[in-house]
Amino acid sequence: xxxxxxxxAEDIFNTMKDRFRVEGAKGVDAVFGYDIEGAGxxxxxxxxxxxxxxxxxxxxxxxxxxxxxxxxxxxxxxxKVDATNAFMSGxxxxxxxxxxxxxxxxxxxxxxxxxxxxxxxxxIQDMFxxxxxxxxxxxxxxxxxxITYNIGGEGGGVWTAYIKDGKCELKTGQPDKPTTKLNVNxxxxxxxxxxxxxxxxxxxxxxxxxxEGKTEIALKLGEIFAKYAxxxxxxxxxxxxxxxxxxxxxxxxxxxxxxxxxxxxxxIGGEGGGKWTAYIKDGKCELKEGQPEKPTTKLCVNxxxxxxxxxxxxxxxxxxxxxxxxxxEGQTAIALKLGEIFxxxxxxxxxxxxxxxxxxxxxxxxxxxxxxxTGPIMGRFLNALKEKKIFTNKCPKCGRVHLxxxxxxxxxxxxxxxxxxxxxxGQVRYMEYVYFSSPDPLTxxxxxxxxxxxxxxxxxxxxxxxxxxxxxxxxINLIKNGRNDVAGTRVRPVWNEKRVGSIxxxxxxxxxx
Amino acid sequence: MSHRKKNRNVGIIGIGQTRFSSHRxxxxxxxMIHEAVSAALKDAGLAMKDIDCxxxxxxxxxxxxxxxxxxxxxxxxxxxxxxxxxxxxxxxxATLSCAADxxxxxxxxxxxxxIGFEKLxxxxxxxxxxxxxxxxxxxxxxxxxLTGSKAYxxxxxxxEERAKKASVMYRIIMDKHAVKNxxxxxxxxxxxxxxxxxxxxxxxxxxDLKLIEMCSQSDGACVVIFAEEKTAKKISKxxxxxxxxxxxxxxxxxxxxxxxxxxPVPMTHRFAAENLYKRNNIKEPLEYFDxxxxxxxxxWWAVDWIRDFFQLKDDEHLKLVENKEIMIGGKMPINPSGGxxxxxxxxxxxxxxxxxxxxxxxxxxxxxxxxxxxxxALASGFGGTMWTVLTMLEKDLNW
Ligand SMILES: [Zn+2]
Numbered sequence: 064x065x066x067x068x069x070x071x072a073e074d075i076f077n078t079m080k081d082r083f084r085v086e087g088a089k090g091v092d093a094v095f096g097y098d099i100e101g102a103g104x105x106x107x108x109x110x111x112x113x114x115x116x117x118x119x120x121x122x123x124x125x126x127x128x129x130x131x132x133x134x135x136x137x138x139x140x141x142x143k144v145d146a147t148n149a150f151m152s153g154x155x156x157x158x159x160x161x162x163x164x165x166x167x168x169x170x171x172x173x174x175x176x177x178x179x180x181x182x183x184x185x186x187i188q189d190m191f192x193x194x195x196x197x198x199x200x201x202x203x204x205x206x207x208x209x210i211t212y213n214i215g216g217e218g219g220g221v222w223t224a225y226i227k228d229g230k231c232e233l234k235t236g237q238p239d240k241p242t243t244k245l246n247v248n249x250x251x252x253x254x255x256x257x258x259x260x261x262x263x264x265x266x267x268x269x270x271x272x273x274x275e276g277k278t279e280i281a282l283k284l285g286e287i288f289a290k291y292a293x294x295x296x297x298x299x300x301x302x303x304x305x306x307x308x309x310x311x312x313x314x315x316x317x318x319x320x321x322x323x324x325x326x327x328x329x330x331i332g333g334e335g336g337g338k339w340t341a342y343i344k345d346g347k348c349e350l351k352e353g354q355p356e357k358p359t360t361k362l363c364v365n366x367x368x369x370x371x372x373x374x375x376x377x378x379x380x381x382x383x384x385x386x387x388x389x390x391x392e393g394q395t396a397i398a399l400k401l402g403e404i405f406x407x408x409x410x411x412x413x414x415x416x417x418x419x420x421x422x423x424x425x426x427x428x429x430x431x432x433x434x435x436x437t438g439p440i441m442g443r444f445l446n447a448l449k450e451k452k453i454f455t456n457k458c459p460k461c462g463r464v465h466l467x468x469x470x471x472x473x474x475x476x477x478x479x480x481x482x483x484x485x486x487x488x489g490q491v492r493y494m495e496y497v498y499f500s501s502p503d504p505l506t507x508x509x510x511x512x513x514x515x516x517x518x519x520x521x522x523x524x525x526x527x528x529x530x531x532x533x534x535x536x537x538x539i540n541l542i543k544n545g546r547n548d549v550a551g552t553r554v555r556p557v558w559n560e561k562r563v564g565s566i567x568x569x570x571x572x573x574x575x576x
Numbered sequence: 577m578s579h580r581k582k583n584r585n586v587g588i589i590g591i592g593q594t595r596f597s598s599h600r601x602x603x604x605x606x607x608m609i610h611e612a613v614s615a616a617l618k619d620a621g622l623a624m625k626d627i628d629c630x631x632x633x634x635x636x637x638x639x640x641x642x643x644x645x646x647x648x649x650x651x652x653x654x655x656x657x658x659x660x661x662x663x664x665x666x667x668x669x670a671t672l673s674c675a676a677d678x679x680x681x682x683x684x685x686x687x688x689x690x691i692g693f694e695k696l697x698x699x700x701x702x703x704x705x706x707x708x709x710x711x712x713x714x715x716x717x718x719x720x721x722l723t724g725s726k727a728y729x730x731x732x733x734x735x736e737e738r739a740k741k742a743s744v745m746y747r748i749i750m751d752k753h754a755v756k757n758x759x760x761x762x763x764x765x766x767x768x769x770x771x772x773x774x775x776x777x778x779x780x781x782x783x784d785l786k787l788i789e790m791c792s793q794s795d796g797a798c799v800v801i802f803a804e805e806k807t808a809k810k811i812s813k814x815x816x817x818x819x820x821x822x823x824x825x826x827x828x829x830x831x832x833x834x835x836x837x838x839x840p841v842p843m844t845h846r847f848a849a850e851n852l853y854k855r856n857n858i859k860e861p862l863e864y865f866d867x868x869x870x871x872x873x874x875x876w877w878a879v880d881w882i883r884d885f886f887q888l889k890d891d892e893h894l895k896l897v898e899n900k901e902i903m904i905g906g907k908m909p910i911n912p913s914g915g916x917x918x919x920x921x922x923x924x925x926x927x928x929x930x931x932x933x934x935x936x937x938x939x940x941x942x943x944x945x946x947x948x949x950x951x952x953a954l955a956s957g958f959g960g961t962m963w964t965v966l967t968m969l970e971k972d973l974n975w
Contacts, residue, residue, distance in 0.1 A: 151788050152764035161779045435711045467713050492835040499781040526839030531717050546835055
């Protein structure tokens with residue numbers, strides 16, 4: 064079994080139970096098979112509101128079997144492979160009843176690969192593997208130094224950056240006498256520094272880190288290397304919140320806060336939340352956790368997720384306020400000035416896929432009541448159905464017998480005046496055997512498949528002027544088409560008890576023997 | 577049928593297409609159309625001020641936008657211009673071309689821009705098609721554009737194995753063309769070795785019509801600019817001349833298929849081709865034309881229609897497909913673009929046929945250009961219950 068995009072085929076089957084949607088499985092009673100080349104076979108049994116999935120070699124009794132290789136199966140499930148393309152080009156195959164299988168798409172929530180949580184070791188690896196890429200020659204002009212990082216604890220190690228002539232090279236280990244050496248006792252602390260959760264000076268003053276050699280080089284690290292940013296896709300709400308507050312002081316804009324002497328408390332609830340207060344005075348800003356007794360302004364947000372969305376520009380704060388999901392205490396005017404006091408939060412994106420600008424899709428559903436006048440000719444035809452009769456008319460010139468009745472013969476351009484009763488029995492000339500469940504145009508519901516639509520040459524009719532209607536569902540496989548002088552299966556209409564002058568006064572046709 | 581010669585000759589001087597795709601959520605309708613409008617203007621070396629009149633068309637029912645041309649003025653540049661809106665179903669793109677041709681030929685306008693578009697993902701195609709059926713009668717029963725009846729007809733006539741293989745062979749050839757066309761929506765990279773496998777395993781939709789054999793639903797737009805002879809020669813180095821076009825349609829009916837040879841069903845395709853060739857004195861269309869861009873909604877229909885459009889007999893059409901004579905480089909290349917089966921932005925689709933035929937004549941089709949000189953091209957449109965529009969395009973003004 065191989066991983067594709069970090070997912071194994073079995074991950075998809077093993078999560079089916081959790082992803083099962085009872086409402087999507089209503090009325091389904093079927094067994095589906097999955098034959099995934101290279102990974103094995105699975106059997107999915109669905110019975111109304113329950114489901115079982117098992118790995119098995121025996122796919123007998125399945126109404127439909129899906130066949131694909133691992134890559135295509137996983138790709139389609141996680142949206143990396145276009146499902147329609149894969150299906151149409153035969154990379155994903157369905158054997159058996161396609162219509163019923165189609166319901167499985169409504170039966171499960173989308174598979175979302177479990178987020179890989181980055182550990183300290185992963186971060187350390189990622190930081191050093193991106194170090195050279197983050198090197199900024201303009202920040203290191205004229206430098207000829209070696210900087211050793213000596214990181215202790217779990218996930219730690221020793222690396223040295225050799226910087227010369229505007230170039231940077233990274234090696235593990237250290238030279239005899241590095242220009243500057245950074246010692247950090249615990250890798251975890253260094254990760255926190257890099258993620259902006261701790262500041263390096265508190266580590267130094269607490270004796271959890273030390274600098275040997277030239278200290279001024281260490282102070283220049285922020286210029287020599289661009290800020291480390293973990294891949295954006297792995298950012299959780301908590302990461303965002305920490306990053307936002309970790310960068311708040313940097314984003315402070317003194318000219319937007321001139322003459323301001325205020326404390327602004329952020330009280331963020333929910334997972335990843337917390338309480339922070341920005342103390343602003345004399346054009347300076349300091350951030351502390353917690354809150355003073357009476358902050359000038361207090362912003363309360365019920366859910367950290369909402370605040371992240373506001374900061375990322377996905378939600379506007381006013382809709383949160385009006386929905387009661389956020390509130391402001393104290394001086395509201397200061398809250399409205401936040402955009403001037405702090406520059407816009409920009410999420411880290413280096414190393415990760417930049418998030419595309421979100422495009423809007425506006426959803427609409429239209430439902431229209433319509434009334435159509437039948438006119439006297441179609442009116443007579445439809446009215447006769449109430450009496451269990453099928454009436455039609457004949458072209459006086461070419462003899463064509465229209466079905467249904469028509470106002471004029473379109474070919475001869477003259478009124479079809481002669482009325483005659485035909486059928487109601489007849490022979491099948493052709494049946495559309497419909498496997499594909501397209502929606503019923505009148506209800507929007509997906510029709511049960513397979514079903515059959517007949518073209519019936521009613522007794523008394525001639526040529527190709529056939530009458531279209533449905534066939535009794537359980538007789539689809541018994542219908543034979545007619546051609547030339549060979550007659551097709553004889554059928555008769557089954558009438559509705561209550562008839563209103565509609566084509567569905569006939570329920571369907573059934574075999575007449 | 578009375579038909580007069582044109583008042584003035586008309587040439588195509590500008591062509592623009594968007595990429596066809598089922599994922600154009602990145603733009604709205606006017607923005608998408610604007611892509612094709614700009615491309616066509618650039619191709620012609622014109623600015624919007626040079627356009628005298630605009631004809632605009634699509635299928636209103638598909639997106640449920642009434643008079644989209646008003647909204648689209650933002651993308652079409654039609655503000656203050658003479659403007660017509662046309663919608664004739666699947667044929668609309670071809671009808672746009674006919675209208676533009678007639679408007680210029682009449683002397684009313686010197687330069688006319690035809691705009692066809694569709695954004696099928698924004699509406700409901702099957703719902704739209706269903707609503708075109710007679711509401712008193714057939715709407716309740718029909719299921720959109722899918723039918724297995726042509727497969728049934730061909731299987732009855734040529735036997736199951738040969739008919740099924742011909743249909744999938746046609747499909748693979750179209751895919752081989754589509755992979756050469758960067759605008760194409762569906763280009764799978766199918767191989768001839770997959771033929772038997774696809775015949776056996778591609779899921780059935782209706783009867784023997786299989787999923788692989790049916791066209792896609794695409795978003796996209798196509799713009800073609802028409803000009804009268806003097807203007808066309810002045811503006812364009814390679815104007816492509818519209819020699820003639822014909823439209824044939826019949827009553828809304830689903831009696832399309834012949835179950836009884838004593839009562840032949842009048843086929844609009846054959847009828848249209850016959851009349852078009854007669855009045856242009858084309859005796860052997862298969863010899864005369866160098867390329868055919870056909871509106872092929874499904875491969876069964878496509879194979880069968882080759883017989884109608886070229887006035888062939890018996891199994892001549894099957895042989896053309898089986899011997900790969902319809903491929904680029906073959907005797908009668910059909911749809912070097914990949915055809916409708918690869919890309920189907922319905923309101924643009926039939927105009928794309930004309931645009932692609934013109935590109936072939938100009939020699940500007942890129943990777944899917946036919947290697948030999950293309951002098952005479954045929955393009956078809958199809959819609960509703962067997963509507964047909966045929967357009968003849970010429971390299972030289974010498975008929
Ligand atoms: Zn008649």
